Each structure stands twice: as structure tokens, then as C-alpha cells.
Amino acid sequence: MKTRINELVELLNRYADEYYCLDKPSVSDAEYDRLYRELVELERANPDQVLPHSPTHRVGGKILDGFEKFTHLYPLYSLQDAFSQEELEAFDQRVRKEFPQATYICELKIDGLSISLTYEAGRLVVGATRGDGSVGENITENLKRVKDIPLTLPEPLDITVRGECYMPKTSFERVNLERQEKGEPEFANPRNAAAGTLRQLDTGVVAKRGLSTFLYQEASPTDASSQSQVLAELDRLGFTTNRDYVLAGSMSEVWNFIEKVASKRNELPYEIDGIVIKVNDLAIQEELGFTVKAPRWAVAYKFPAEEKEAEILSVDWTVGRTGVVTPTANLTPVQLAGTTVSRATLHNVDYIAEKDIRIGDTVIVYKAGDIIPAVLRVVEGKRDQQEVMPIPTACPSCDSPLMHYEDEVALRCINPHCPSQIMNRLEHFASRDAMNIAGLGTSIVEKLFKTDLVKDVADIYKLSVDDLLQLEGFKEKSAEKLYQAIQASKENSAEKLLFGLGIRHVGSKASKILLEKFVSL
Ligand code: AMP
Ligand code: ZN
Secondary structure (H helix, E strand, C coil), rough: HHHHHHHHHHHHHHHHHHHHHCCCCCHHHHHHHHHHHHHHHHCCCCCCCHHCCCCHHHHHEECCCCCEECCCCCCCCCCEEEEEHHHHHHHHHHHHCCCCCCCCCEEEEEECEEEEEEEEEEEEEEEECCCCCCEECCHHHCCCCCCEEEEECCCCCCEEEEEECCHHHHHHHHHHHHHHHHHHCCCHHHHHHHHHHCCCEEHHHHHHCCCCEEEECCCCCCCCHHHHHHHCCCCCCCCCCCCCEEECCCCHHHHHHHHHHHHHHHHHHCCCEEEEEEEEHHHHHHHHCCCCCCCCCEEEEEECCCEEEEEEEEEEEEEEEEEEEEEEEEEEEEHHHHCEEEEECCCCCCHHHCCCCCCCCEEEEEEECEEEEEEEEEECCCCCCCCCCCCEECCEEECCCCECCCCCCCECCCCCCCHHHHHHHHHHHHHHCCCCCCCCHHHHHHHHHHHHCCHHHHHHCCCHHHHHCCCCCCCCHHHHHHHHHHHHHCCCHHHHHHHCCCCCCCHHHHHHHHHHHCCEE
């Protein structure tokens, strides 16, 4: 029995790789189905003999408890950015000063999430996210559901490879349509959708979402002598690599490629946010080495932000946790870098005054850092009779008078009892980088505050399961879960607590430095 299971797993994995990665299947769909069903039957009859790399893991749903941390054996690095031809020239000069003979490889910068795959004896043992580069999350179960990731390699290798996991545009559209129909919030862009999917606890959902990968790096020692050889080797091992790369001997060739890709960017079946230029020769890469943050032998050219015209319909003013009141414009919807945008930040009152932005104006909208939409400026000559934008004088949450300090660009509510501020402070306290209390988000905080159960962070720790059960929408299980998350947060480092308190000018970095020096609160 065991040997037949083994045999079927090996066979099916090989066929799947041929199908998904090499695009040349050697068996018919019917034959594959027959073998697959035989394996499912055998596994059902012998559940203790299901192999960790069985292809049945690719579809079957499993509910996970959470994700464990995974310490990367080889850290993941980030890339230095370039936003102009000049910055690319500067990069080239730094390289050529030491290595005049260097040549480059230009790859598409896929807009997804970095993943790291570790194989032992040719079998996938760990798939992890990048995290902070040295510690990521173990998401093996989810990555097994990404169909183009090989579960087994054609050789019993011990290797760690890196690449990008992304959601193709077609999957993204389908997923968002489904969410729209179910009344669920849509994903802002394919990258968020991919990130949300990989952090799913229900692996069945991952299998259905249609993620794909492009691998581009061997992190463990390699026999290859150039990046182009690395890509060929990854390809040979059954990984999906991106074929749209070029070798370039000079920066003008690099620039030609960038311009060519920029013009056909919208036709690609996936999102890219730039071009990565790497020194092709691995020996030169090694000589050039790394700065604290990034390799000296590579640079990411980022495409300029896309801009569109839209009309400002109205403006919402909201109060943040520090009392700062921020304006957000409601716009006529526009397509921007692959998503529909109908709201954009106006930053602050001084920005509005300086750019003389008015309701009813046609404005230029762009995505800052390609994520948050913002209003850039008014389009000249399209203004009718618009009046100067009314600026609130009272807090939209508590109605107390707003202050506009001379040395600040923002309006501020200075009422310490302002409900909006308190709720935002509570939310900040519970957020991921602070006390990380899963489940204590905007809507729950609002309910706790409005029912008078929680008025400050200390109250959070007085909550009982019974208190939570009073809240609308809470059941035994969800109340217990949140209660446990609150208790677990007591084990956090003092650094997270200090940051969570949200003292002005004490961010996560300052908290860390303070506690390194003073040890306890
Ligand atoms: P950034 O996140 O903007 O610092 O850019 C660095 C990230 O680009 C890396 O962590 C990778 O996840 C991603 N990336 C996408 N495509 C590539 C590629 N072809 N080569 C290297 N990194 C890439
Ligand atoms: Zn207020």
C-alpha cells in the first residue's frame, strides 16, 4: 500500500510540474484524473500514510490555527530604488568604478509578495513570507495550494529559492466580483489580494484564489555563475521563471528595455511596479556585496505614479488618534494603476489652502507610493463658480473648537475626551505592531466604547467573556477568542506596550531605543 501511495505521489507531482511549469504534459487529463482518484481512495483508507508532499494537499481545505514564525537561514534583502534615468546612471557609475566590465540583467519587478521556498532532498519542506527579512511566517500549507510551486524537484536537492507570489489580473477581477456579490469588502489591488490570500487560515480558499509565482533567486549556494544561469537552472528544476528579461551591456540598453516594458505594461496578465536591474555576474555581485539594507549590485527602477483627472464631489473630515483632523475627498470614480479610486487624501488644511483646492474642482489624482490615492493639484481652466473650501471650526466628533497651531499644517482637536481620538487610540493599541490583539479592530472598538465597556486601554484588561457576549454579533466562540487574544497580549515586550500607548513622538523605533536603555517601563 505504502509503495503504491509513494509511486502515485511521485508520478502525479511529476505530471503536475509538466503541466503547470513546463507546459508540456506527458499524460492525458483523463489518465491524470484516474491516478489522482486512485490516490484519493488510498489516502482515505489509510489516513496515517498521507505524505506531506501529496498533490491532494493542493486542493483539500484545512483550517489552520495561525502561522508560526520562521527564521530564514539566508536573510531576504530589499532593493535600492531609482525613480529616474539619472539615478540609474548613478547606480551604473558606482558599479563601473570597481567593475568596468560589468553587464546587467533586467527583470520585471513583479508586484506581489516575496516568498522563500526550502527543499530538503528535493521535497518542499517550508514556504515562508519575507517578514522583516530575517524572520518571516511559515505559510507552507498555503503555498502548497499555489499550483505552479513544485512539491518535489526532479533531483534530491537541498536548496532555498526565492521569488514573488502574485495574483494574476484575471484572478483578481474574479475574486473581487465574488466578494462584491457577497457584500464583502473588495481588495484594493492584486498585491493586497495576494497578501490577504496567503494569510488565510482556510487553505481551501487559497486553492481557489488562483495565485501564481515567478522564482528568481537561489538563496542557498549555487553552481551558477550568472543570474541568467540561475534563471535557467530554476526553470530546469520545474519552477516558473519570468521569460521577459533581457541582458544589457550598457545603461542605454537598460533604458530601452524600461521604455519598451512601460508601454506594454497594461497588457501584461499581472501587475508590475518597475524593472529590477542586477549585475549579471555572480562573482561581481559577491565582490560588490551589501549595504545595511540592500545589495550594491542591484537597483529597482520604479515606474512613475499614474495620474488621472477626477472631480471632487465632497470632503470628509476625520479625527485621528492624536487629534489631527484630516480631509479626504470623495471623487467621481477613476481607474488608477489597476484599481477604481473614489476617495483620495487632501493631506491637511494648509495643503488645501496652498493649492487652492475647492469642492467641484477637477483635480489630478495619483497614487503615492502606488498605494494611497492623493490629490495632486487643480486642473487649470476647469473651474466654474466654486467657492473657497469651507474649513471646519469644530471637531466632527466632539464639536469642540479646533486649533490650527502656527507651526503645524494640520487642524487639531485638543479635547482629551474626544470619542474619535479615544477610539483611534484604542485601535492603535491593539494593532499589529503594538499589542497585536487580533479581532480588536475598528468596529469592535466602537461597540466597546459606545456601550461604555472600554473607555481607555486599561479597561480592555477588565473585560470578561460575559462582557463581550453582551455585544451585538458575539457568540460564545468569538467572545472566547477575543478574550484569549487580550490575555495573550499581556506577554508582549514592554517595547510594544510603550509604542501602543501612542505617546506623541514615541513611535516603534523610539520605543525600542528607550527600552534598550531603560529596560523597564
Ligand atoms: P521593494 O519592496 O520595493 O523594496 O522591492 C524589493 C522587492 O521586490 C523584493 O523583496 C521582491 O519581493 C520584489 N521583486 C519583484 N520582482 C523581483 C525581481 N525580478 N528580482 C528581485 N526582486 C523582485
Ligand atoms: Zn474632538
